[in-house]
Amino acid sequence: MARTITTSPAERPRVLVLTGSYLPGVRAGGPVRSMQNLLTQLGHEVQFDLVTLDRDLGDATPYPNIEHRAWNQVGGQRVRYVPPGLRGLLERWRILRETPYDLLYLHSFFHVSNTTWSLALRAAGLIARRPVLLAPRGEFSPGALGLNAGKKRLFLQLIQATGLMKDVTFQATSATEQDDIRRMFPRAAVVYAPNLIAPPEDLFRPPRAPGPLRIAFVGRVNRMKNLDYALRVLQGVQTPVHLKLVGSREDEAYWAECEALLATLPDTVQVEVVGHVPPEDVRDIFLWSDVLLLPTLGENFGHVIAEALLAGSIPVISDRTPWQDLEARGSGFTIPLDQPERFTAVLGDLGTSPALLERTALGAAAYGRELAVDRQGLEQNRALFKVS
Structure with a gap:
């Protein structure tokens, strides 16, 4: 190397x-x-x-x-x-x-x-x-x-x-x-x-197969990324969900708290703990996922948000990032952290409305293409x- x-x-x-x-x-x-x-x-x-x-x-x-x-x-x-x-x-x-x-x-x-x-x-x-x-x-x-x-x-x-x-x-x-x-x-x-952001590559997003709403949480497991909040949000989601947790465990005590919350999720939520993946493989996660769920306490930029947009995965994120225009662009959802019920409602809507899911995913991909040519x-x- x-x-x-x-x-x-x-x-x-x-x-x-x-x-x-x-x-x-x-x-x-x-x-x-x-x-x-x-x-x-x-x-x-x-x-x-x-x-x-x-x-x-x-x-x-x-x-x-x-x-x-x-x-x-x-x-x-x-x-x-x-x-x-x-x-x-x-x-x-x-x-x-x-x-x-x-x-x-x-x-x-x-x-x-x-x-x-x-x-x-x-x-x-x-x-x-x-x-x-x-x-x-x-x-x-x-x-x-x-x-x-x-x-x-x-x-x-x-x-x-x-x-x-x-x-x-x-x-x-x-x-x-x-x-x-x-x-x-x-x-x-x-x-x-x-x-x-990285120069874009030609990404092929395959047609979505029927099945549960595919959600990715991508980030290091620490309090800043707010995984525990994401899991609490999912406790109230009624629609079937397949959740992938992607990221290294930076705080083992915090991960233990999250594991306890995982045990409280409804049977409709299937959880896959992926752990760390190489950066070059994160795009495959986003090509798989319908949604990036990231209720972070704060992001200076949020590279994973940009990567999700480039792959046509819909960001559902907190209002603690620079990405404040997602809803205006029809490309995602930016939600205040004091409104956990809105996170739950948005995920439920995306899981039950194929038209909303497809329309917002197309908006996300369009925003991603625009970001890729930011001269x-x-x-x-x-x-x-x-x-x-």
Whole structure:
């Protein structure tokens, strides 16, 4: 998968990216896909050098077939894999000192080893004071801040007191995130550039066979994705349902709570626990499913929502994502979390009305085709890296 390279890339704007997880990692979900899509579409114009952890989210051992303390070639870009702990901090410091770059691109506000450490070194004059672009990736949303709220509030207060964010530019990927960032840092410079989706492939969605409503829940099993809420919603659905639960178990205690709820579902709900699937296989899940059910507490973007639309699977989601126009487009349903009965009613309607199901699925696929040719979003991302 990876090989060490020693040749210098062609002269292009050079962006040094510090991100918590990247390929071959998959368990971090959306952030990995966001970065992969960006590199796929702009990597020929910008030299991205990535620094990331040497293991997947939750793993105790490094990836096989990578070179430590060396640049690896991954998908046309250079990637440096660093270990956790003190060794990783020292390795990052050396990379920040020795690697030429025009812009430092930090992913995650709360990532101490990447963001806080880099900004502290910069403030102390231990690395060059280059421009910094920070993408919080939805971490300032009310839903995200509500998890471990006390620790995050204290961390924010400490960072604000130190002045580390002075002259840092924030990237917002939605209008809602712009507001979230300005609420935390009213004087900060904020630029808007949306997440990019993967270039579309030719997808064949087979004609729907008769049978129960096919629902996919796709996401890591943690409180943020709100699986327990989805299961409670399904307790009231009377129409036959085939539910697939797709995603790795990130929180075993939370999964135990969900297992208890699974036992309370009516006999009309057939449940298939799929677990983790490779990202390239998620599209097959959506080609199978009629509905993506995702009552999330918050999504910075929601790559699975875009992937569902591309496959013609109908998103039935919470109002805590940027996808607020689904119903206006006839392509899905965005429902406030304080209306669980409406989730239940919508799923019931989709399960009993073939005409509604077909009409909304066609609307979802049409929206997906429109997303796939979003030239404006590409230009906005391109503008981020025009370093003078």
